[in-house]
Amino acid sequence: MNMAFWLFVIKELKSLARDPKMLIAMVVVPLVLMAIVYGVLGQAVVEQIKQVTKAGYSISVIDMDRGVYAQKFVEYLRSLGVDVNLVEKDVEDKVGIDIQNISTKILFIIPRGFSENISKTIPAHIVTYVKIESLTIGEGGILDVARTYVSQFNSALLKSIARERNIPEQLLSGIVFSDIVGLLKEKIIKNPSIFFSIVTMGSVFIPMIVLLLVVFAAQLVATSIAIEKEEKMFETLLSLPINRMSVIGAKLFTSIFISSIYMLGYSLILFQLFLNQILRTTVLTPAEQMVGLDTLTSFTMPREFTVYLVVNVVGLAIFIVSLSLLLSLFAEDVRTAQAIVGNIVGPTIIVIYLPMFIEASTTETRLAIALIPIANTAFLSKFILLEDYTTSIAAAVSNIVYGLIVFVVLRKIVNSETIFTLKLFRRKRAE
Amino acid sequence: MSQPVVVVENLVKVYQKNIRAVDNISFYVYPGEIFGLIGPNGAGKTTTLRIIATVLQPTQGRVLVYGYDVAKDAAKVRRIISYLPEDAGAYKYLTGLEFLELVAKLYTKDPKKIEEFIEIGIKLSGLGDRLNDKVKTYSKGMLRRLLVAKTLMVKPKVAILDEPTSGLDVVNAVHVRESIKRFAKDVGGTVILSSHNMLEVEYLCDRVAIIHKGRILVVGKPRELMERFEASNLEEVFVKLVWGA
Known part of the structure; x- marks a missing residue:
């Protein structure tokens, strides 16, 4: 890096630190943005969960107990209006269960000894399998549906036992428990709550980081270029004995650097919230063995x-920041530059939050998403959870290619008189 | 006469929509000379200076500075010139001194030279302790003095000044003119400037070119032009030429 680059980096940092308007923008704008995004998305997620919950009205049950309380459980579900599909399974069959043939999202397996345990007032477990397919944030709602059926049955049963034995209901603790296991393609997920916390994190938290990076860096670089024009230094800069790309590079670097620090600050706050949520969940062990499935117990990223x-x-950072810088060259002042960039980069919020609502179950869909800048970053968590190497590579390469194309165009403009005449013709005819 | 250090030959600049800002002009500037481009608004003065300063490129013709072509050797030209645009400013959140230091460091890496440039800048600006204040607190006159100082302090071979005293009060205008005179005398640098102020041009310039509608009408020493056009000052020369043009 040459000296001019670092001189301009220092100058940019000094100006940023001393400009009160900039400091206000750095704190207030992201907070307002986050409030709007979460307000709108919160409502959208509630609607999505409602849709997913409807899928819970049809469930499958494998009754390996064949006892009276297993029967009562099925009857209870039917009394709630649930469509119960009883899957026939030989009690002596040790081979296992072919999960791919189960058509519903929820499968309850009532293990042997279930009724006997309840008769002796010993805790009994129902193993619950939840099929995970779309990896949308609302899909996590199906866990609550499954849990609710078992806990409602537990409450009803406690009342009945208390009545039969003439003891206060309060003296009885829970008797029927649900061990929930997730099924994602060929894998068993031992604790789907944690899994969905990660999906939520990937759908809300990662896009928020990307959003902060994109919007903040874009606005910062656009402002920084427009300030050169507003402070009337632009023409002088073009005649200085320095490589013009040093100035541009310094602005790109400073914008990305500050945005990254800023983004990390916000991320740590959000991450703390998510971590607390994840640590509150408990790890469960499945009671029945499934055939041909690997157990996924942890989510270490390869x-x-x-x-x-x-x-x-x-x-992505190179692409967006270079694009914003390019656009800001058309502006005469900070307000215009921010408006231009805001109107172009602003709608990316929609793209960023696509992963919350779009299923990425087919390879074709994922590859198409990989070619859409910004969306391909927001979808990364899903690509990783699905261990989709091809799409992840395509996403990374496409972003680099887009970034380089815009950077090359920017470089060409910066090293010609176009960088000056872009402004010139918008304002007035030169003398 | 020695070889010209700035050669402008058959220069044409056409903007988009066929706006012909400069129409086939030629002039030469010699070492140590203060050369003035004078003319009404829209005459092509600023465009000509921008081309010499490598901000714009010629459509036709050639412009050489110390033998370097402004279009082909722009980087080499930028090392020997220093340009002050008419509508220039400075980073308002830097202090005057920080601004001078930044500019000095952009012209040289040698710490001694940096120090020397800053010393010259401090003297040329005449702003004293106000150099420790942020630029945003400066009046228009103070800002212009700072900018003239930053342009001349780096001891360029050719200083290009577009309307250096435009909009300044008498005190600040006098200070700027003195700075330019001192630069030419002490450093032996060449200056090309544009101005509307005919008195200023008469006082400052060794030679002038009167430009109108993109064409140069006449080039010469102010005294010679006044004699030739039987005028008592350059303003009269200018009026006679422009009305006659």
């Missing part, structure tokens, strides 16, 4: 994905 993630985000 090293390759870390590389794709970094390349993807770097590519």
Whole structure:
């Protein structure tokens, strides 16, 4: 890096630190943005959960107990208006259960000894399998549906036992418990609550980070270029004995650097909230063995994905910041630059939050998403959860390619008189 | 006469929509000379200076500064010139001194030279302790003095000043003119400037070119032009030429 680059980096940092308007914008704008985004998305998620809950009205049950209380459970579900599909299973069959043939989202397995345990007032467990397919944030609602059926049955049963034995209901603690297991493609997820916390994190938290990076860096770089014009330094800069790209590079670097620090600050606050939520959940163990499925107990990200993630985000940052800088060259002042960039980059909020609502179950869909800048970063968490290497590589490469194309165009403009005449013709005819 | 350090030959500048801002002009500027471009608004003065300063590129013709073509060797030209645009400003959240330091460091890496440039800048600006204040607190006159100082302090071979005293009160205008005179005398640098102020041009310039509608009408020493057009000052020369044009 040459000296001019660092001189301008220092100058940018000094100006930012001393400009009160900039400090207000750095605190207030993201807070307002977050409030709007969460307000709108919160409502959308509630609607989505309602839709998913409807899927819980049809469930499958494998009764391996064949006892009276298993029967009561099925009857109870039917009394709630639930469409119960009883899957026939030989009690002596040790081979296992072919989960792919189960058509409903929820499968209850009532293990042997269930009724006997309840008769002896010993806790009994129902193993609940929840099929995970769309990886949308609302899909997590199905866990609550499954849990609710079991806990409602538990309450009804406690009342009945208390009545039969003439003891206060309050003296009885829970008797029927639900061990919930998630099923994602060929994998068993031991604690789907944690899994959906990660899905939520990927759908809300990661896009928020990307959003902060994109919007903030874009606004920062546009403001920084417009300030050169507003402070009437632009023409002088073009005649200085320095590489013009040093100035542009310093502005790109400073914008990305400050946005990254800022983004990390916000991320840590959000991450803290999510971590607390995850740690409150407990780890369960499935009681029945499933055939041909691997057990997914933890979510450590493969090293390759870390590389794709970094390349993807770097590519996105170069693309958006270069694009914003390019657009801001048309503006005469800070307000116009922010308006131009805001109107172009603003709608990316919609793209960023697509993962919350769009299913990425087919390879074709995922590859198409991989070619859409910004969306491909927001979808990364899903690509990683699905261990989709091809799409992750395509997403990273496409972002780098978009970033480089815009950067090359920017460089060409900066090193010609167009950088000056873009402004010139918007304002007035030169002398 | 020695070789010209700035050569402008058959220069044409056409903007989009066929606006012909400069129409086939030629002039030469010699070492140590203060050369003035004078003319009404829209005459092509600023465009000409912008081309010499490598901000714009010629459509036709050639412009050489110390033998370097402004279109092909722009980077080399920028190393020997220093340009002050008419509508220039400075970073308002830097202090005057920080601004001078930034500019000095952009012209050289040598710490001694940086120090020397800043010293010259401090003297040329005449702003004293106010250099420790942020630029945003400066009046228009103070800002212009700072900008003239930053342009001349780096001791360019050619200083290009577009309307250096435009909009300044008498005190600040006199200060700027003195700075330019001192630069030419002490450093031996060449200055090309544009101005509306005929008195200023008479006082400052060794030679002038009167430009109108993108064409140069006449080039010469102010005294010679006044004699030739039987005028008592350059303003009369200018009026006679422009009305006659």
